[in-house]
Amino acid sequence: MTELRTSLLVIGGGPGGYVCASRAARLGVDTMLVELDRLGGTCLNVGCIPSKALIHAADLFATAQAQAGDGVCGISVSAPVLDFNATRAWMDGVTANLRGGVASLLKRSGVKTLQGRARFLDxxxxxxxxxTGDTVVRADNIVIATGSRPADLPGLPTGGNILDSTAALALEDVPERLAVIGAGYIGLELGTAFAKLGARVTLIEAADGILPQYDDKLTRPVRRRLSDLGLDLKTGTRVTGWDDATGTLSLTDAEGDSTLAVDKVLVTVGRAPNTFGLGLEELQLRMDGPFIQVDDRCQSSMRGVFAIGDVTPGPMLAHRAMAQAEIVADIVAGHAAAWDKTAIPAVCFTDPEIATVGLSPPEAEAQGAVETREFSFRANGRALTLDDTEGFVRIVARASDHVVLGIQAxxxxxxELVAGFTQAIEAGLRAEDIAATIHPHPTLSEAVQEAALGLASMPNHG
Incomplete structure (x- = not known):
């Protein structure tokens, strides 16, 4: 058995892991990274990147179909043909290119990479x-960055015609009939994409609405678009069984039991942290449910053992993992660092998109008096030139001084606007600061200024 020593060992090569490793190495820390599968982790290989590529391809095909119908903006084309194998090849090319970039970054940074399954001995x-054999690595500091996996639905294990998000993105053909269980962001993103590619999609949600983390006004445009695309949305509905022989789902709702015949079932009921098999029982770390409890330095209850990303409590977002990665790399390199972020942006790549940061109106109201203003894209010149005016921008500000507490759109x-929303909150800007900042015309960003003007004085176009 080979034995190695290093100052820092990072377990997991996803966005959090590779950013932590490359940054630490460039700061002079002797660094190793171990990854079980492929560099880039879930996000790059079977999550964020391929799903957004699929969404883009689906949008192109849907536009071509509209052009072949009544035409779009005076443009008509002949009926489009979908070569899904070519689409998959393009998607794979995107992920391969980025994966190669991660490998190159780690090599340039001086990170030694290993492939295999890691397990703590102490x-x-x-x-x-x-x-190729087992290796024992002794490290002064260890970072757990093993990410998350799709959560299972009890009584409906994935396999065969029952898909998780990873299997859905690996499909070789667009299914004729697709049931999507769970109307959260993953289910809506993938369900909408496959509907645009020609599948007959049924969305099944046990709750009474879609996207429970967002308010009804934000999700209303998405529901309208689902209807326009012909998706069948069944809320307040639970799945009680699956007959693989007949391809039939058993459902129950307030009106009773029913069945649904489909070709594939996509289960999107959340994600779970990847901690199983790591040997965490050897460390007896403090846990928060299935998550590793960490402090503001991302350190666990054991000195020298850090955790970042989806294995820690908080939103399962790649950009949060990368922000935590920077902190840990700086600490291991001997620099002072701690988590001091005011807000973490979130984006749902539905149709239309939803972007939020900071406090929602109810969350802000729980802390005191607030004022909110909205500006509709129907009055935005750039949205009109894009022939897509669905939606709005909303600013939530403290009533006493108009400090921005949250922005939703x-x-x-x-x-592409939400980074600016986040910067406004992190900088502690007031609505008057945004209103007084010149926004270029014609752009979608003008809607942000107009909403701010509604708080500071009056909108120019509202």
Missing amino acids: GKTVEIAAD TGPGVS
Whole structure:
């Protein structure tokens, strides 16, 4: 058995892990990274990146179909043809290119990479099992960055025609009939994409609405678009069984029991942290349910053992993991650092997109008096030129001084606006600061200024 020593061992090569490892190495720390599968983790290989690529391809196909119908903006084309194998090849090319970039980054940074399954022997020692043999690594500091996996639905294990999000993104053909269980962001993103690619999609949600983390006004445009695309939305409905022989789901709702015949079932009921098999029982770390409890330095209850990303409590977002990664790398390199972020942005890549940061109106109201203003994209010149005016921007500000507490938006391209929303909150800006900042015309960003003007004085176009 090979034995190695290092100052820092990072377990997991996803966004949090590779950012932590490369940054620490560039800061002069002797660093190793171990990854079980492929560099880039879930996000790059079977999550964020391929799903957004699929969404983009689906949007292109849906536009082409509209152009082949009544035409779009005076443009008509012949009926489009979908070559899904070519689409998959393009998606795979995108992920391969980025994966190669991660490998190159780690190599340039001086990170030594290992492939295999890591398991703690104690707080300073990790055994790595690989096809080529086992390796024991002794490290002064260890970072757990093993991410998360799709959660299972009790009584409906994945396999065969029952898919999780990873299997759905690996499909070789667009299913004719697809049931999506769970109307959260993953279910809606993938369900909408497959509907645009030609599948007959049924969304099944046990709760009474979609996207429970967002208020009804933000989700209303998404529901309208689901209807326009022909998706069948069944809320207040539970899945009680699956007959694989007949391809039939058993359902129950307030009106009684029913069945649904489909070709594939996509289960999107959340994600669970990847901590099983790590040997955490050897460390007896403090846990928060299934998550590893950490302090504001991302340190666990054991000195020298850190955890970042989806294995820690908080939103399961790649950009949160990367922010935590920077903190840990700086600490291991001997610099002072701690988590001091005011807000973490979130984006749902539905149609239309939803982007939020900071406090929602009810959350802000629980802390005191607030004022809110909205500006609709129907009065935005750029949205009109894009032929997509669904949605709005909303600013939530403290009533006493108009300090911005939260910004929410739904509409075309709002994912590209949310970084500015976050910067406004992190900088402690007031609505008057945003209102007094010149926003270029014609852009979607003008809706942000108009909403701020509604708080500071009066909107120019409202």
